[in-house]
Amino acid sequence: MNGRAAVRGPWRIGLAGLGVVGGALLKFLAEQPDFAPSGERAAIAGVSARSQKDRGVDLSAAAWFDDPVALAGSPDIDVFVELIGGSEGPARAAVTAALKAGKPVITANKALIATHGLELAKLAEAQGVALFYEAAVMGGVPAVKLLREGLVGEHVQSVVGILNGTCNFILSEMERSERGFAEVLAEAQKLGYAEADPTTDVGGFDAAHKIVILAALAFGGAPNLGAAEIEGIAAVDLIDIKLARELGYRIKLIASAEREGTGASIRVNPALVPLGHPLAQAGGALNALFIEGRRIGRFYMQGPGAGGAATAAAVAADIADVIAGARRPVFQRPAGDLAPLKGADRAGHRDKAFLRLMVRDRPGVIAAVSEALAKAEVSIDSFLQKPVEDSGHVPIVLITHPASAAAIAEAVDHIGALEAVVERPRRIRVARI
Amino acid sequence: MNGRAAVRGPWRIGLAGLGVVGGALLKFLAEQPDFAPSGERAAIAGVSARSQKDRGVDLSAAAWFDDPVALAGSPDIDVFVELIGGSEGPARAAVTAALKAGKPVITANKALIATHGLELAKLAEAQGVALFYEAAVMGGVPAVKLLREGLVGEHVQSVVGILNGTCNFILSEMERSERGFAEVLAEAQKLGYAEADPTTDVGGFDAAHKIVILAALAFGGAPNLGAAEIEGIAAVDLIDIKLARELGYRIKLIASAEREGTGASIRVNPALVPLGHPLAQAGGALNALFIEGRRIGRFYMQGPGAGGAATAAAVAADIADVIAGARRPVFQRPAGDLAPLKGADRAGHRDKAFLRLMVRDRPGVIAAVSEALAKAEVSIDSFLQKPVEDSGHVPIVLITHPASAAAIAEAVDHIGALEAVVERPRRIRVARI
16 A cells, blocks of 8 residues: 555655745654654655755755656655645646556645545545645644544534634734734734735635545545635624624634535634633634534644644654555545535524624614614624714624524615614624534 | 455454443444445454343344453454453453454553553564554543654653543532532442542542553653652542632643653642633543644643543544554554653652641731741742631642742641641642643
């Protein structure tokens, strides 16, 4: 299964992509070439990257490849590590080439696995080689191994967590420093916590890639990005963070997958989490995950969701697993038995919602808002009116009792149409946890 | 490595011990014989237990063995599962027999692994078969897999957690219901949360077995029970729980292993944990664990530390790993390279301590206590004096700044010798977390 049963000497690693994680992996292998439990050695035999700049590690023993696909197919490597990123282009081509050449592949590429996981799993299993991707989800937190091996046979009901450290940092920092999204994002970019083009992170897509992979492992399907409902954090206002807090909640970017029939309801969106809940307390760049299952009840873990050293350690753990030579399917079951995980019809879902309005300070407004909610058959769980703002407008926030998305949308329409309401109400889901 | 590369048909499991976990495993395998990711089946082929009473599962297809050693050596089983318990006697004899017969062994027996782990690992590795024990530590929480595989190559600095659900339940319940240890223990026994002979749990020995195993995996040695300092919870008074709380702490039975030089400082004892800390919030029968490492920083997980279904799921995960056929050492490294983990000299350790005194209500007492502390060169971090109790005595609690165990002991001696102090001061460590 590991593709080189009879070879002696160190395992020859081909590494494509020398960014933060790639650089940390070079350092890991240079410091601890014998890290595998068996004591067998692993060494970088070939590298490919966009530039040959110095990474502080002696690469003179490794062959340089301008083309990652050529590296992937090279007869001089035993294992191919893909740290290029992106669901298409060179990453996809190189991973496919390595598998076709009968080489085990390790990747940190969540977009690739979330988008083409089933096709690649079929290829890997047909070739009898491993395709591992621990580093693709939650960085140094072994969520993939946990679901694939630790909870094997478990009937998982839900997987809910904080899977994007950039968004978690931005939301934490907005609350801490009482600054708006744009300002904190700019700072995060300066600190290297956010990319120059932050869309993948702040748009919720990175978290969506990850929850789609976890859902596949948890519920026994192949990743299906199309089944995910995705909303990012760019529209979260500081005032919502502050008002949510007064009602006893913190706003987090929550990724969740809940089993429904033969499919799953998969969502990424900003959501209110009660302040006392562990997910509310996982601040900064942490990642956190709850898994609920029939036998284990509730399992929780949190740790570093990103960072070069932690993510490189996850890649190294996968290398050790290749060396250990376990015969495992890529997902929960052999790929031939899998279909893309079905999305769930959410019409019947009933969630609590946080609604924030800006109204003109005049008599009768609260009665009008209550009536608008009642017309949509949405009832109120808690309510908070704040003093008049400089704008002359009054912020009102309320949390509804659980109601369908359609009913909430209707209520928002009714409220938005009121003459005293000066802008369309902001709606944020309350997390089901 | 898995001991039957060429056999077809279901994997034949021999199960010794049909208590709560054994019964749950019977149910698991009856419901999901094809739970292994490869789809290969596993079925109970032989059982051994003290009585043949009905367990609600049809065992007619399984051979009955009065002697677990005979079951372990039977040619009609492929994998031996030991759920008998105890470090000596039939459990040790049967595990040894199975390994000698070249069969992979799975055990939930923490006492056995903590006491004879190195000898059994050497035997298993010489025979080329697996010896897995995920269910021995933290029930349904895959702590063993995490340290052995997820954090391979990591330089772990410390492992600190709550590893005994019975003690955690008792301490939580003492606080909740404001009842004393003996009364809550009796209730726990009635509810089945504590054994008729509770010594292993409340004496701290069960937690010690577990932390000794985790320390071996974390620091690269063999389990060394002799290196552990062990103190149970029987001496924790309700008044200490209440007073600790007023100072912002909760008392938990904390198991910890900290790397020191080439060894580790391993301790199990009641300790104060700040109320806001996740370990303080893991109540009831939960288990929880912090792992701190050079690359991952701080990793935390919590889940069900016991319970038949959760622990049986851990056994099943080990069965799946046997089926997957990975070649892994029993501990972090091949047993031939391991020595029992060295204990650390604790003379240089400096911990904060909680001291609780009962004093006569008279002038000058506090000055005398302060002087006694100063004489031992122990300084005070926080101090609380409560109103006179019915006994006519006044409880005083204080938390010291970090000081050596010798200095604290000296301070306790000085204070205990004061005329106004009516009983020997109670001392509880403040956890280093």
